Amino acid sequence: MKFHRFPHLVQREICSLLHPFDLVLLSFCSDRTRRAVKKANKNRKHEIWVSGIKWYMSYSFREMNNFKRSFSVYWNGPQVCRSKFYIKIDGTDVGICERFRQGEIYLEDCSHSLSMHKYICNLFNVPEEIYVKSNQLECELQSVKRSYLWNSDSEFTLDDLERFYRYHPDQEFSEVSGKLALGYDHYNENVFVVRNLISRGTIRSIWRSFKLFKGENAYCEDTYMSLFQIKYAMEEWMKRKDDGLKSMIFKPKEEYDVEKTRKKVKEISCGNERKQEVYPYKSM
Amino acid sequence: MSVENAPVVDVDEAAIPVEKKMYYRFESNDKKEFRVSELAIQQSETLNRLVEAMGYTSEDVENKPAIAIENIDGKTLKLVFQWCEHHKGEAIPVDDGSVPKIVEIPEFDAKLMDIDNGLLFKLIWAADYLNIVQLLNVSCKKVANMAQGKTPAQLRRVYLLPSDEEDEAAKRAAQEAQDPRAREVEEEFEERKRQGGNSFF
Numbered sequence: 001m002k003f004h005r006f007p008h009l010v011q012r013e014i015c016s017l018l019h020p021f022d023l024v025l026l027s028f029c030s031d032r033t034r035r036a037v038k039k040a041n042k043n044r045k046h047e048i049w050v051s052g053i054k055w056y057m058s059y060s061f062r063e064m065n066n067f068k069r070s071f072s073v074y075w076n077g078p079q080v081c082r083s084k085f086y087i088k089i090d091g092t093d094v095g096i097c098e099r100f101r102q103g104e105i106y107l108e109d110c111s112h113s114l115s116m117h118k119y120i121c122n123l124f125n126v127p128e129e130i131y132v133k134s135n136q137l138e139c140e141l142q143s144v145k146r147s148y149l150w151n152s153d154s155e156f157t158l159d160d161l162e163r164f165y166r167y168h169p170d171q172e173f174s175e176v177s178g179k180l181a182l183g184y185d186h187y188n189e190n191v192f193v194v195r196n197l198i199s200r201g202t203i204r205s206i207w208r209s210f211k212l213f214k215g216e217n218a219y220c221e222d223t224y225m226s227l228f229q230i231k232y233a234m235e236e237w238m239k240r241k242d243d244g245l246k247s248m249i250f251k252p253k254e255e256y257d258v259e260k261t262r263k264k265v266k267e268i269s270c271g272n273e274r275k276q277e278v279y280p281y282k283s284m
Numbered sequence: 285m286s287v288e289n290a291p292v293v294d295v296d297e298a299a300i301p302v303e304k305k306m307y308y309r310f311e312s313n314d315k316k317e318f319r320v321s322e323l324a325i326q327q328s329e330t331l332n333r334l335v336e337a338m339g340y341t342s343e344d345v346e347n348k349p350a351i352a353i354e355n356i357d358g359k360t361l362k363l364v365f366q367w368c369e370h371h372k373g374e375a376i377p378v379d380d381g382s383v384p385k386i387v388e389i390p391e392f393d394a395k396l397m398d399i400d401n402g403l404l405f406k407l408i409w410a411a412d413y414l415n416i417v418q419l420l421n422v423s424c425k426k427v428a429n430m431a432q433g434k435t436p437a438q439l440r441r442v443y444l445l446p447s448d449e450e451d452e453a454a455k456r457a458a459q460e461a462q463d464p465r466a467r468e469v470e471e472e473f474e475e476r477k478r479q480g481g482n483s484f485f
Contacts, residue, residue: 001404001405001442002444003444003445004445007409007412010408013420014424014427016385017384018384018431019384022428022431022432022434025439029439029440030440030446030447030448032448033445098435
């Protein structure tokens with residue numbers, strides 16, 4: 001069964017039936033196979049999101065709001081990784097252990113995890129930038145471009161979030177889903193420093209959203225709304241000059257009675273642009 | 285009027301005109317002939333278009349020579365038409381874009397594809413050539429299943445994948461076969477280099 005003798009369409013068909021982990025292993029076979037896999041993956045529409053730390057990166061494929069966990073890349077150390085082979089990534093020989101467990105790839109050298117990330121992104125024709133999906137805010141990975149933070153068991157603290165966004169300052173997009181531990185003594189400002197933000201149930205009050213967000217567009221779901229808060233937030237925003245804010249959209253909690261606030265509004269837009277398209281998540 | 289009270293009418297079944305099924309004749313490249321029903325042909329986009337374009341009547345089918353399929357041998361074509369007859373009338377699947385694509389191999393297909401790799405290769409090739417979407421799906425699924433749980437070294441053996449060095453050597457050989465003078469020039473160049481010549485030209 002000579003794989004390379006199949007027409008391209010058939011190769012693409014076979015690749016579409018293979019699990020991403022098997023595709024990565026297939027690509028390790030030779031440079032020609034890697035090119036065939038890459039070509040077969042050309043029309044796939046998804047993003048690669050990673051979670052973990054430098055010596056353990058777990059890969060998920062994202063299509064719209066669905067994440068499919070696919071495989072992990074570990075650092076195994078030169079002692080354990082005795083039988084290995086090398087692939088060249090950007091002129092660097094990256095050692096990979098011969099032994100694989102289902103869904104696990106082991107690297108010889110910890111410092112090669114980012115090279116491997118680049119290799120994987122290249123193979124699946126997605127941007128090399130790091131998109132992080134994590135429920136832990138202590139993320140060691142550098143140059144994060146997008147983040148998806150969720151917390152179902154505990155609460156985020158503003159200090160942790162502030163540290164996370166300071167550590168990854170050039171993010172173009174961040175989605176936060178989960179509760180925020182908010183004491184009355186907190187007066188943090190500009191915590192969510194990111195160009196585009198989606199908050200799902202994290203920032204509950206409108207005026208606090210203005211205080212905490214520093215970026216261009218924000219969409220905040222499950223916010224508490226009162227006429228007083230809306231007016232206060234608008235006044236605060238009018239005072240600001242050149243803060244770069246383009247739009248903030250608030251979607252109130254479901255039981256919110258729109259009629260009671262006199263104005264018949266479901267979404268309130270401040271600024272020159274209405275960003276209706278921010279929700280649901282859409283690749284930008 | 286209720287259904288129970290409706291008048292009973294005896295129907296003479298023989299008097300009802302029965303639409304005659306049309307069977308097309310195809311011939312493989314090793315001159316084996318096959319008769320395939322019109323409905324089964326619909327599984328193949330290529331053949332369906334071909335017979336539509338030909339516009340054969342029942343008489344034409346019998347009187348004219350069998351339609352030649354020059355790229356496929358009899359053994360493979362037999363499997364293809366067996367598959368088409370078994371799945372005739374079934375809807376042709378549409379790719380929903382899921383990754384990895386979800387395809388299940390029915391029992392009949394699994395038995396049909398219980399063949400050696402060489403014939404399976406020909407079957408896939410034929411399914412692609414005749415554009416039989418579901419046959420291509422299941423046959424490729426069988427090939428994809430061979431990769432499950434395999435290491436790169438095992439994959440090389442299963443899919444007969446040459447290493448980078450072997451690919452490079454094959455590429456060189458192909459180039460040389462295309463231009464036999466290239467090897468002579470290269471040898472001459474090496475010889476002159478050994479002799480300490482500064483310039484080849």
